[in-house]
Amino acid sequence: MLLAGLRAKFRLAMLFISHDLAVVSQVADRVAVMYAGSLVELASRQTIFKAPAHPYTRGLLKAVPTLQTDRARPLQTIEGSVPPVTALPPGCPFEPRCGDRVSECARELPPLVEVAPGHWARCPVINPSTRSRPSV
Numbered sequence: 001m002l003l004a005g006l007r008a009k010f011r012l013a014m015l016f017i018s019h020d021l022a023v024v025s026q027v028a029d030r031v032a033v034m035y036a037g038s039l040v041e042l043a044s045r046q047t048i049f050k051a052p053a054h055p056y057t058r059g060l061l062k063a064v065p066t067l068q069t070d071r072a073r074p075l076q077t078i079e080g081s082v083p084p085v086t087a088l089p090p091g092c093p094f095e096p097r098c099g100d101r102v103s104e105c106a107r108e109l110p111p112l113v114e115v116a117p118g119h120w121a122r123c124p125v126i127n128p129s130t131r132s133r134p135s136v
């Protein structure tokens with residue numbers, strides 16, 4: 001691939017921004033997932049695609065068709081839409097759309113916490129030890 005060749009030739013770091021998860025899976029060493037202006041998950045490519053932690057990342061990956069996807073059924077989607085940045089909810093910005101939400105999710109922006117070595121996620125429900133920590 002052209003980008004990989006240029007990166008190797010000139011010994012560059014590359015920040016690649018995309019909505020195309022198939023391309024990301026080919027290009028990235030590490031993946032940062034953003035939602036409504038917030039970083040919600042950061043990990044190696046392998047971890048993001050094989051063991052995603054954040055409910056938004058999991059929802060994104062479920063929406064990607066694969067060779068095993070039943071073509072007779074509609075693709076999975078994430079209900080709702082992204083809030084405008086001028087009207088973000090006070091807590092987790094994904095809370096109105098999240099099937100895993102609990103009442104505390106609506107109170108404050110959760111901190112980004114290392115859930116495993118090199119794997120960061122912004123979700124106190126998957127990080128129970130962080131429930132009482134202040135947001136950052």
Ligand code: SF4
Nearest residue numbers: 092095098105123125
């Ligand atoms: S903090 Fe709550 S609403 Fe936000 S992703 Fe986690 S479970 Fe869902």
